[in-house]
Amino acid sequence: MQAMLDVDEHHWWYRGRRRIIRAELDKLPLPAHARVLDAGCGSGRTLEELAPYGEVSGIELSPDAAEVARSRGQFDVRLGRLEELPWDDGIFDLITCLDVIEHTPDERVALSELRRVCKPGGWLLVTVPAYQALWSEHDEANHHYRRYVRRTLRSAAQDAGWQVARMTSFNTLLLGPAAIVRLSQRRRMRHANGDYKPDLELGPVWLNGVLERPLRIEARWLAGGASLPAGLSLLGVMRNPWVSEAASSP
Secondary structure, eight states: OHHHHHHHHHOHHHHHHHHHHHHHHTTSOOOTTEEEEEETOTTSHHHHHHGGGEEEEEEESOHHHHHHHHTTSSSEEEEOOTTSOSSOTTOEEEEEEESOGGGSSOHHHHHHHHHHTEEEEEEEEEEEEBOGGGOOHHHHHTTOOOOBOHHHHHHHHHHTTOEEEEEEEEOOTTHHHHHHHHHHHHHHHTTOOSOOOOOOOOOOHHHHHHHHHHHHHHHHHHHTTOOOSOOSEEEEEEEOOOHHHHHHOO
16 A cells, blocks of 8 residues: 555656646636546545645546545545446536546546536546557557557547546656657567556666656646647546537537
8 A cells, every 4th residue: 555655646657647636626617626537546536636726536447546536635536437427417526537548448438437427517637658650568558449549548538428628748858768658668568478567666766757857848848728739648637518608610
């Protein structure tokens, strides 16, 4: 449990992604005391990040991760699947779903269920891994079903009834080096013996700081409303249309 908490708190990837998420959320016209859901909340670290925006709930598939999230003591964390959320219709003003839908067999089912519990006019922020061409041992070990480009994420969201308000890549500056590693891993997959295990080690403090720095820069860039054309990850901001808007859509 402590190892999970340490990784989520200090690992450069999670720290950097939290900066990116805050940069995007701070631009949304959320109501005061919003109802917020983190769908696939893991150890619950993001719940703490979302607390300033309103009343926060979480749902998590892993019993161990949900236990860690509940141990934080101040959030409604439930055990369950994205495809069967234990809330009534139209509850939440904001939903975050961070690197989760790639784990679902049919992301359109998950996105439709997320829309069901979102208020009309409410928001969904999604992050996913980018580029099927970068499929590697990392994806296999993490039980991913797919990686995304803008077209495929947009199509899945629109099929589920969401309006796509914004889309941007991130983790851009590390795309080149990471692509070399991932493509090398993919070549090794032909001869893999099934013993690969994803391991998010913290490493030395100085290295975490160096690797996080590009995401700090990107967060400042995105906070100003700009976008990034390519990156290891893709972020989408979706809006649940009002009934009149949905009815008038082609």
